[in-house]
Amino acid sequence: MLEIKCPYCGNRSQNEFAYGGDATVKRPELNSEISDQDWDHFVYYRKNPRGNHLELWHHISGCRQWFKVLRNTATHDIIQTMEMKENP
């Protein structure tokens, strides 16, 4: 069982959260020149690291806020959790 520290509610069980994937993926800017490759990378391609991974989680059965988690994909250790506007 992961114990995830929601930045708003504190430590809660994994059961209360939904996963939102890689937090470093950025949607291409609106109204700018966008190549097909940029879109491919936004939609499909992921760095998929073994080690620290910055990712999105949603406290879906709690305060319903999205936030960021820095977690190790090899050990499942959670290093840091933060609000969306923050960075590790």
Next chain:
Amino acid sequence: MKKYSVFSLVKNALNHHKDWEVAWRDPEPKKEYEAVIIGGGGHGLATAYYLAKYYDLKNIAILEKGWIGGGNVGRNTTILRSNYMHDANNLFYEQGMQMWRDLSQELNYNVMYSPRGILNLAHSDAQLNAYARRGNSMRLNGIDAALLGREEVRKMIPFADFTENARFPIFGGLLQPIGGTARHDAVAWGYARAADDMGVDIIQHCEVSGFDVDNGKVTGVQTSKGNIKTNKVGLCVAGSTSILAEKLNMTLPIEAHVLQACVSEPVKPLLDGVVTFGAGHFYCSQSDKGEMVMGGDLDGYNSYAQRGNLPTIQHVLTEGVALFPNLSRLKILRTWGGIMDMSMDGSPIIDKTHIDGVYLNCGWCYGGFKATPVSGLTFAHTIARNEPHELNVPFKLDRFHTGHLIDEKGLGTKTWIS
């Protein structure tokens, strides 16, 4: 290689089993190979076997960082099926089903192929209609499928929940009679023994740390047992694909996720074939030892850990008990996890790469085991001829650019969110 037969069994029994020859050698790597396959799992071993058998490459090495059969080929739930809807998947996996039929004879190794049928249950009229459509798609491609009503399903699995109170009542199901199981370890060992017999060097405990690339062409691999020269490298590393691809400056449409499975304590024969629950993600079969073999959803977050958490097991088994109430009386014997290379449309990738001589075999998601023979055959073709076999043409990497996705579930990207 001495052939295994009933006579060799009797002869060795009389000798107190002291004279069995080793099933495969344990060689030191040579300086150079015609082709190097990275990953000694089912797909890597099968690829090397078919390269040696059909494509006249004799000097082949398999590099395995752990031991053969220690990864996903020894961690799956051993299910064989080709009950897909899209032609690309149907034709590909059905070729695999044909190969399973005589694999034991082909390899001279009993892989315990057991086509007892796979039954996908429907829990609403709409779902049964969807299964009718899928069954028709299968039959159009020459694959047998039967749509069963509630009473026909009841005859097959009378211990499922057919009461008035069932939260997800069984409306019927889609049966692929030729679906079934095979002994996963035997598949790895059988391919290893047969490949070794044709001169393939299976080098275990040899981790690849990098690639030598010259002018866009691969010239060798760097390993924990020294540098090896080669002009052809095939990647069959499933969950570790992104890690090796990064060393080639490639990013892939793949995420690594942990998938768990579990077995119950062994019980007397209860369940004949494979049954999948249609109102969630749970499937179940019974092993020859009597254990109920069960699996379901991914844990749902990126992971390379080869182990998962209990909430997912609890979730999956809750569905199991909803389907088969008598499972609630069983104790769980073991749970384990493996790393799935989840591709973004749920279908595999077998293709060349931007580097001459590097070939990619990945993206198997939940279902790599059943594809072992056909994946090996088509990947061997791709490596030897430098162009895809007709069956793996649709499984190109650039489909994520052209939009020709093979999206069996119709979910688009992030197939694990379902």
